[in-house]
Amino acid sequence: MGIKFQWVCLVLTVQALIVAGEFFKPFNVSYDGRAIIIDGKRRMLISGGIHYPRATPEMWSDLISKSKEGGVDVIETYVFWNGHEPVRGQYNFEGRYNIVKFVKQVGSSGLYLFLRIGPYVCAEWNFGGFPVWLRDIPGIEFRTDNIPFKEEMQRFVKKIVALMREESLFSWQGGPIIMLQIENEYGNIESSYGPKGKAYMRWAAKMAVGLDAGVPWVMCKQTDAPEYIIDTCNGYYCDGFKPNSKKKPIVWTEHWDGWYTNWGDRVPHRPTEDIAFAVARFFQRGGSFQNYYMYFGGTNFGRTAGGPNIITSYDYDAPIDEYGLLRQPKWGHLKDLHAAIKLCEPALVAVNSPHYIKLGPQQEAHVYSYNGSKCSAFLANIDEHNSATVKFRNQAYILPPWSVSILPDCRTTAFNTAKIGVQTSIKTTGLDVASYSNDPAPLKLMAPYEVDYISKTWKFLREPIGAWSDSNFTYQGILEHLNVTKDHSDYLWYSTRIYISDEDISYWEENQASPVLTIDSMRDFVCIFVNGQFKGSAKGKWIKVVEPVDLIQGHNDITLLSQTVGLQNYGAFLEKDGAGFRGQIILKGFKNGDRKLTETMWTYQVGLKGESLKIYSIDENESTEWTDLPTDATVTRFSWYKTYFDAPGGLDPVALDLSSMGKGQVWVNGHHIGRYWTLDAPKDGCQTCDYRGAYDSDKCVTNCGRPTQSWYHIPRSWLQASDNLLVVFEETEKTPLEISIKSHYTETICAEVSENYYPPLHAWSLPKTSNGTISLNHTVPEIHLRCDAGNTISSVKFASYGTPQGSCQNFSRGNCHSPNSFSVVSQACMGRQSCSISISNAVFGGDPCHGVVKTLSVEMRCSSSSSTSSSLML
Numbered sequence: 001m002g003i004k005f006q007w008v009c010l011v012l013t014v015q016a017l018i019v020a021g022e023f024f025k026p027f028n029v030s031y032d033g034r035a036i037i038i039d040g041k042r043r044m045l046i047s048g049g050i051h052y053p054r055a056t057p058e059m060w061s062d063l064i065s066k067s068k069e070g071g072v073d074v075i076e077t078y079v080f081w082n083g084h085e086p087v088r089g090q091y092n093f094e095g096r097y098n099i100v101k102f103v104k105q106v107g108s109s110g111l112y113l114f115l116r117i118g119p120y121v122c123a124e125w126n127f128g129g130f131p132v133w134l135r136d137i138p139g140i141e142f143r144t145d146n147i148p149f150k151e152e153m154q155r156f157v158k159k160i161v162a163l164m165r166e167e168s169l170f171s172w173q174g175g176p177i178i179m180l181q182i183e184n185e186y187g188n189i190e191s192s193y194g195p196k197g198k199a200y201m202r203w204a205a206k207m208a209v210g211l212d213a214g215v216p217w218v219m220c221k222q223t224d225a226p227e228y229i230i231d232t233c234n235g236y237y238c239d240g241f242k243p244n245s246k247k248k249p250i251v252w253t254e255h256w257d258g259w260y261t262n263w264g265d266r267v268p269h270r271p272t273e274d275i276a277f278a279v280a281r282f283f284q285r286g287g288s289f290q291n292y293y294m295y296f297g298g299t300n301f302g303r304t305a306g307g308p309n310i311i312t313s314y315d316y317d318a319p320i321d322e323y324g325l326l327r328q329p330k331w332g333h334l335k336d337l338h339a340a341i342k343l344c345e346p347a348l349v350a351v352n353s354p355h356y357i358k359l360g361p362q363q364e365a366h367v368y369s370y371n372g373s374k375c376s377a378f379l380a381n382i383d384e385h386n387s388a389t390v391k392f393r394n395q396a397y398i399l400p401p402w403s404v405s406i407l408p409d410c411r412t413t414a415f416n417t418a419k420i421g422v423q424t425s426i427k428t429t430g431l432d433v434a435s436y437s438n439d440p441a442p443l444k445l446m447a448p449y450e451v452d453y454i455s456k457t458w459k460f461l462r463e464p465i466g467a468w469s470d471s472n473f474t475y476q477g478i479l480e481h482l483n484v485t486k487d488h489s490d491y492l493w494y495s496t497r498i499y500i501s502d503e504d505i506s507y508w509e510e511n512q513a514s515p516v517l518t519i520d521s522m523r524d525f526v527c528i529f530v531n532g533q534f535k536g537s538a539k540g541k542w543i544k545v546v547e548p549v550d551l552i553q554g555h556n557d558i559t560l561l562s563q564t565v566g567l568q569n570y571g572a573f574l575e576k577d578g579a580g581f582r583g584q585i586i587l588k589g590f591k592n593g594d595r596k597l598t599e600t601m602w603t604y605q606v607g608l609k610g611e612s613l614k615i616y617s618i619d620e621n622e623s624t625e626w627t628d629l630p631t632d633a634t635v636t637r638f639s640w641y642k643t644y645f646d647a648p649g650g651l652d653p654v655a656l657d658l659s660s661m662g663k664g665q666v667w668v669n670g671h672h673i674g675r676y677w678t679l680d681a682p683k684d685g686c687q688t689c690d691y692r693g694a695y696d697s698d699k700c701v702t703n704c705g706r707p708t709q710s711w712y713h714i715p716r717s718w719l720q721a722s723d724n725l726l727v728v729f730e731e732t733e734k735t736p737l738e739i740s741i742k743s744h745y746t747e748t749i750c751a752e753v754s755e756n757y758y759p760p761l762h763a764w765s766l767p768k769t770s771n772g773t774i775s776l777n778h779t780v781p782e783i784h785l786r787c788d789a790g791n792t793i794s795s796v797k798f799a800s801y802g803t804p805q806g807s808c809q810n811f812s813r814g815n816c817h818s819p820n821s822f823s824v825v826s827q828a829c830m831g832r833q834s835c836s837i838s839i840s841n842a843v844f845g846g847d848p849c850h851g852v853v854k855t856l857s858v859e860m861r862c863s864s865s866s867s868t869s870s871s872l873m874l
C-alpha cells in the first residue's frame with residue numbers, strides 16, 4: 001500500500017468576485033522587500049508569458065484557461081507598438097491586436113495581468129516592436145536622451161496607459177492589471193550611450209511613474225533603476241538575484257523555459273526537470289514572482305518575425321506548444337510544481353527571509369518557519385552528477401542530482417523537480433520531439449501523420465524580374481534598403497544597365513577570365529540576375545558578396561533583389577542599423593579598371609507585383625492572369641502558386657507542410673501565414689541531452705541536418721471546411737505539388753509511475769472547510785492520461801504493472817508483471833479522452849511480486865473521436 005498521511009495547510013484564495021462590469025473587487029497592488037502585495041497580502045506569484053498577436057483571438061480563451069489549469073496566476077505580455085500604430089497616428093486595436101479584449105479575457109478568467117509596455121520589446125519581433133516610420137522622424141535617436149524619440153515614446157506609453165484606464169483594467173478599478181514594465185533590458189546597452197543613457201533611463205522611469213497608473217512598475221535587467229521602480233532579473237536561472245534595494249522584492253520577469261530559433265539553426269529544447277529546478281531554486285532562495293518566457297510562444301505570423309532570420313514558429317519549447325496544445329510532460333510537471341509552491345505560500349509570505357542550513361557539500365535547505373505553526377522547506381542538491389541522502393530535522397531524504405525537494409510542512413516531500421509523474425505526449429509535428437531522461441538517451445524522432453487534403457491542380461503566375469510598374473524610379477547611386485521600402489515589403493529591386501564592348505569580351509576570352517560582381521557588405525539576402533537570368537544568391541549579416549557573372553557584348557542589365565528576413569530586434573542604435581547594401585558595388589576584371597556600379601544610375605522598384613495586386617487575397621484581382629500549372633512543368637524561380645484545399649475534420653490544429661519547398665511566403669484565405677524557408681540545420685551537434693547541469697541554448701538541440709521549420713501553423717479560425725485558398729510565393733525552382741496539410745495532435749501518450757512515487761499532487765482533492773483551511777489527503781499514486789480535445793484513447797500499445805523497463809515508445813516487461821495489466825488499463829482508458837489509474841495491488845487484482853516496488857508503465861495512442869469531418873467554424 002502507498003503511504004498514507006494527512007496534514008492541514010492554509011491557502012490564501014484569490015478574491016475573484018465579479019462585480020458588474022468588473023473582473024475583481026477593486027484592489028491595490030504594492031510591494032515590500034519580500035513580495036508583491038495584493039490587496040494587503042503578500043503573494044507568491046507564477047506568471048506565464050502569452051503574446052496576444054502570436055495567436056488569434058479565437059485561441060486566447062483556451063490558452064488562458066490552459067494557463068490557469070497549469071497553475072498560473074498572472075498572464076504576462078509585451079505591447080507591440082508597430083502592430084498598434086502601423087502608420088503614425090493611425091492606431092490598430094483590432095483582431096490579433098485587440099489588446100483590450102485580451103486583457104479582459106485574462107480578467108474574466110480570474111487571472112492577473114502583467115503588461116510590459118516597453119515600448120521597445122525586443123521579443124524576436126520585427127524591429128523590436130518599433131514602427132519603422134520612427135526612423136524617419138527628423139533628428140531621432142532611439143532609446144537615448146533624444147527629444148524626438150522621447151516624445152514619440154511618451155505619446156505611445158501614455159496612449160496605452162490611458163486605454164487601460166478608460167477600460168477600467170487596472171487592479172484598483174477592478175481590472176486584472178497588477179504590474180507594468182517600462183523599457184526592456186536597457187541595462188544591457190545603457191553604457192553604449194554614455195551619460196545620455198543614464199539620463200534617458202531616469203527619464204523613462206519618471207515618465208512612466210508620472211502616468212499615475214496606480215500599480216508598480218518594473219525595469220528588467222536595470223541594476224541602476226531608481227528607488228521607485230523594481231529592477232528585475234531575466235535568464236535561465238535567477239536564484240542568486242538581488243534587486244538594488246532591500247525594499248524591493250525579487251522578481252524574475254523572464255524565465256527562459258526554451259529559446260527562439262533562426263533559419264538554418266538547430267531547434268533548442270529545455271529539459272523540464274531543469275526548468276522545475278530553476279523555479280524551485282528561485283522560490284527557495286527568496287524569490288517572489290516568476291514569469292515563464294514563454295508559457296505559450298505561438299507564431300510570428302506575416303512579417304512580424306524579428307531578425308535577422310528569426311523563424312516563423314515562436315514555439316519556444318513552451319509548456320503550451322505553438323498550436324495551443326499542452327506540451328507534456330512540461331506543462332504537467334510544472335503544474336505539480338506550482339501546486340507544491342502554492343502549498344508553501346502561507347509560510348513563504350510569513351517570513352522576510354528563509355533560514356539557511358547547509359546539508360552537505362552541495363546540498364542545502366532553506367526553511368520558512370513562522371511562529372511554530374507554519375513551516376515549509378526546500379531541500380536542494382546542486383550536484384550535477386550524484387544523488388545525495390541528506391538528514392533534515394532527523395529524517396533522511398534522498399535527493400536526485402540537480403534537484404529540489406519541496407516540503408510544504410517541513411516534513412513531507414510533496415514534489416521533487418527531477419521526478420516526473422505526469423504523462424509524456426508525442427505529437428505529430430514538423431519539429432523533432434526530444435525525449436529526455438535521467439539517463440542520457442538518444443533523442444527520439446517521430447514520423448509525421450500523413451493526410452492529403454490539397455488538390456493536385458495548381459495555378460501559377462510568374463513574378464517579373466526587376467521593375468514592374470510606374471511606381472519604379474531612378475536614382476544615381478545606391479539607396480539604403482529601408483529608406484526606400486519603409487518595410488512595406490521584404491523585397492527591393494535594384495537594376496542598372498552597363499555597356500560591354502567587343503574589347504572587354506576579347507580581353508576576357510584571351511585571359512580565360514570573367515568579370516566578378518562584388519558587394520562590400522550586404523544583409524539579409526540577395527539574389528543576383530544578369531539579363532533576367534538568375535546567377536546566384538547570398539545570405540548573411542553584413543557579409544561580402546563575390547559573384548562571377550557572364551556578360552554579353554552590348555547592353556547588360558544587372559538586377560539585384562535585396563531582401564530583409566525580419567528587421568533587427570536587439571542592440572543599441574537600431575535606427576542606424578538599416579538593411580540592404582553598404583559600401584561599394586563593383587564589377588571587377590576589366591582591362592581598363594573596375595566599374596563602380598555604386599555610381600551608376602539605378603532603377604528601383606519596391607516589393608513584388610503579386611504583393612501589389614494582393615493576389616493572395618480571396619477577392620480576385622482582375623489584373624491577375626493565372627495559368628494552369630502542368631504537373632510536368634519546367635518551373636521557374638519567383639513564381640506565385642495557388643490552389644484550394646479542404647480543412648481536415650475534427651478539432652486538431654492544422655499545419656501546412658512546406659518541407660518540399662525552398663524559400664518564400666505563404667497565405668491562406670488572404671491571411672499571411674508567414675515566411676518559410678527550408679534551410680537545413682548543421683548536421684552535427686544533436687547529441688544526447690541530460691537535464692543535469694546549467695542549461696544554455698546549444699545544450700539540447702534537435703533537427704540536425706534537417707530544415708529548421710517544415711510545418712507552418714494555419715489557425716483553425718482562418719479556415720472553412722472546404723475551398724480554402726492557398727497562395728505561395730516561391731523564390732526557388734521548387735514546385736508546390738508536394739505541399740500537404742497536416743493535423744497536429746498528440747498521437748502517443750505515455751506515463752510511468754511507481755507505487756512509492758511522491759504524493760500525487762495532481763490527484764489531491766482539496767476540500768475547503770468552513771474556517772478557510774483545507775485538508776490535503778494523500779492517497780495512493782495515480783497515473784493520469786489525457787488526449788487533446790476531440791480525441792480519445794484508441795489503443796493501448798503497452799501496459800505493465802510490475803517492474804517494466806525502458807521509456808516512452810520503448811517500454812518492455814520486467815521480471816515482475818501483473819497479467820491483468822493490459823485489461824485493467826484498457827478498461828479504464830479505451831474510448832475516453834482522459835483516464836486515471838491507481839498504482840495499487842488492489843486495482844490490478846493482487847500483488848504480482850511481494851516485496852518489490854511496483855511501477856505502472858503505459859503507452860497509448862490517441863485519435864480523433866469523430867470519424868465524420870465536422871464543419872470547422874470554431
Ligand SMILES: *[C@@H]1O[C@H](CO)[C@@H](O)[C@H](O)[C@H]1NC(C)=O
Nearest residue numbers: 025026027028029039171172
Ligand atoms: C487603494 O489605495 C488608495 C490610495 O491609498 C485608497 O484611496 C483606496 O481606497 C485603496 N483601494 C482599495 C480597494 O483598497
Ligand SMILES: *[C@@H]1O[C@H](CO)[C@@H](O)[C@H](O)[C@H]1NC(C)=O
Nearest residue numbers: 350351369370371372373374
Ligand atoms: C503565534 O501562535 C500562537 C498560537 O499558536 C498565537 O496565539 C499567536 O497569535 C501567533 N502569533 C502571531 C503573530 O500570529
Ligand SMILES: *[C@@H]1O[C@H](CO)[C@@H](O)[C@H](O)[C@H]1NC(C)=O
Nearest residue numbers: 466467468469470471472473
Ligand atoms: C518605370 O517607370 C517609368 C516612369 O514612370 C515608366 O515609363 C516605365 O514603364 C516603368 N517601368 C515598368 C517596367 O513598368
Ligand SMILES: *[C@@H]1O[C@H](CO)[C@@H](O)[C@H](O)[C@H]1NC(C)=O
Nearest residue numbers: 136479480481482483576578
Ligand atoms: C535614409 O534617409 C535619411 C533621410 O530621409 C538620411 O538622413 C539617411 O542618411 C538615410 N540613410 C542611409 C543609410 O542612407
Ligand SMILES: *[C@@H]1O[C@H](CO)[C@@H](O)[C@H](O)[C@H]1NC(C)=O
Nearest residue numbers: 612613614617619620621623
Ligand atoms: C488589385 O491590384 C491593384 C493594383 O496593384 C491594387 O491597387 C488593388 O488593391 C488590388 N485589388 C484587390 C481587390 O486586391
Ligand SMILES: *[C@@H]1O[C@H](CO)[C@@H](O)[C@H](O)[C@H]1NC(C)=O
Nearest residue numbers: 008769770771772773774775
Ligand atoms: C479548521 O477546521 C478543521 C476541520 O474542519 C480543523 O481540523 C482545523 O484545526 C481548523 N483550523 C483552525 C485554524 O481552526
Ligand SMILES: *[C@@H]1O[C@H](CO)[C@@H](O)[C@H](O)[C@H]1NC(C)=O
Nearest residue numbers: 006765767775776777778779
Ligand atoms: C482521506 O482519504 C481516506 C481514504 O480515501 C478517506 O477515508 C478520508 O475520509 C479522507 N480524509 C479527508 C480529510 O478527506
Ligand SMILES: *[C@@H]1O[C@H](CO)[C@@H](O)[C@H](O)[C@H]1NC(C)=O
Nearest residue numbers: 441442805806807810811812
Ligand atoms: C530500448 O530499451 C532498451 C532497454 O530497455 C535499451 O537497451 C535500448 O537501447 C532502448 N532503445 C531505444 C531506441 O531507446
